[in-house]
Amino acid sequence: MLATNLKRKMPLGVKIIALLNLIIGLAFLAVGIEFLFSKFLTLLLTCLLISIPSLIVGFSFYKAKKWGWIFAVVSYSIGIIATIISAILGFTNSNEVTGVSISIIILAYLNMSHVKEYFGKDKISKEA
Secondary structure, eight states: OOGGGSOOOOOHHHHHHHHHHHHHHHHHHHHHHHHHTSSOHHHHHHHHHHHHHHHHHHHHHHTTOHHHHHHHHHHHHHHHHHHHHHHHTTOOOHHHHHHHHHHHHHHHHHTSHHHHHHTTSSOOOOOO
């Protein structure tokens, strides 16, 4: 049996990130559904903009999808850049600074070798 067919053990940090993304995604989806029946279209779109990527990250992490790792790195990076731009323009509060800090920690964690290996990003081919 090839090593690539063996089930990889999910790192605890990946489980936590997946679970938090699923909870956030479902919560914003539920709130978005509430706004669906109101006149607050911008709030509906904001909720969908947050919930859909969160659900994608959550589900793809549980399935160890390589594209899920890429999607998460891109999503968290965009979030960090958007918040920094928002801070430069004066639209940021202290909660967003905390969010950026957490996103940076998550990005650093996602780039650790054992996490990248779980997603199939750091495979080293051994040649005899």
